[in-house]
Amino acid sequence: MNDIPVDNTKTFLITGAAGFIGYYLSKRLLEQGSRVIGIDNINDYYDVNLKHDRLNQLKLFSRFEFRRVDISYKDLIIKVFEDYKPNIVVNLAAQAGVRYSIENPDMYIQSNIVGFFNILEACRNHPVDHLVYASSSSVYGSNKKVPFEESDVVDQPESLYAATKKSNELMAHTYSHLYKIPVTGLRFFTVYGPMGRPDMAYYGFTQKYFAGESIKIFNNGDFKNDLYRDFTYVDDIVEGIERVLSIAPTETVSHKVFNIGNNSPEKLMVFIDTLEKCLSRATGRKVIFNKIFEPIKLGDVPVTYASTDLLQHAVGFKPRTSIEEGLQKFADWYVEYYDAK
Incomplete structure (x- = not known):
């Protein structure tokens, strides 16, 4: 697999820089010598200490600059574009989480709709070489056809979070068409790894185990018709994004959308069993979760399964990390970071 080099003469603006991806x-x-401007509002959706620890790692690089900015404030976003004149923008700032969107819908409209509109407006008024933004596998809803392909109809979202991500794709298409902005949307599929998001199931399960608590599994205890997830290790995701950055859409097709997933869905219970084994190796003792089975939650979908053929054809990339390898890296990191032995 040949690397597609990133142009280090470009200035990259990464929104959500204190976030996981x-x-x-x-x-x-930064490791490749690029100049990176990071912005983030460092909200308290999950542990802000983790966000600060990520930022502290980035601040070790001299070519990294950080602004604490909420993308839902248009004047502040415009000021960042005026000050730094970014060539390439990657919008990863968003209010994440399917279940949380049912409890706090306002957060999703402000960040995912208003915030993304502000990014598009900034790119319109301060032209960029390429805008890449985070969409989500959630846009597929309860699509019965698998694997999910970018050409599938995605008009029936199962959650407000999914609806905001579908809205982002429509907004991006319109701005790209009207103002000739090269834009690429990436539909992420269940990203995991060290320094990840504590609201994700694998991370939450691990926290509950070390707190002596039971974990809740929302599949009714149905092992035959278990939930399937296209778990994708973060390094694979980043390699995919990096490759996409260097290949902006053309004027004839100025907005493209790609799935970026593992193309190999796993049963949730297999994933949990693997996590137990990885934590056992990391701690040096047998780890078994105390499991409580409950019905699937409102807004959740039974299967996520990405076809990654388009991405592979466009940039020669296909994820490679197995769940055994990825979860072991997470388990080793977690035990060390939290001194959990």
Whole structure:
């Protein structure tokens, strides 16, 4: 697999730089000598200490600059574009989480709709070489056809979060068409890894185990018709983004959308069993979760399964990390970071 080099003469603006994927992407670009401007509002959706720890790692690089900015404030976003004149923008700032969107819908409209509109407006008024933004596998809803392909109809979202991400794709298409902005949307599929998001199931399960609590599994205890997830290791995700950055859409097709997933869905229970084994190796003792089975939650979908053929054809990339390898890296990091032995 030949690398597609990133142009280090470009200035990259990464929104959500203190977030999980934003941190890893910023770090990868900085390691290659790029100039990275990171912005984040560092909200308290999950532990802000983790966000600060990520930022502190990025601040070790001299070519990294950080602004604490909320993308829902248009004047502040415009000021960042005026000050730094970014060539390439990666919008990863968003209010994440399917279940949380049912409890706090306002957060999703402000960040995911208003915030993304502000990014598009900034790119319109301060032209960029390429805008890449985070969409989500959630846009596929309860699509019965698998694997999910970018050509599938995605008009029936199962959650407000999914609806905001579908809205982002429509907004991006319109701005790209009207103002000739080269834009690429990436539909992420269940990203995991060290320094990840504590609201994600694998991370939450681990926290509950060390707190002596039971974990809740929302599949009714149905092992035959278990939930399937296309778990994708963060390094694979970042490599995919990095490759996409260098290939902006053309004027004839100025907005493209790609799936970026593992193309190999796993049963949720297999994933949990693997996590137990990885934590056992990391701690040196047998780890078994105390499991409570409950019905699937409102807004959740039974299967996520990405076809990654388009991405592979466009940039020669296909994820490679197995769940055994990825979860072991997470388990080793977690035990060390939290001194959990």
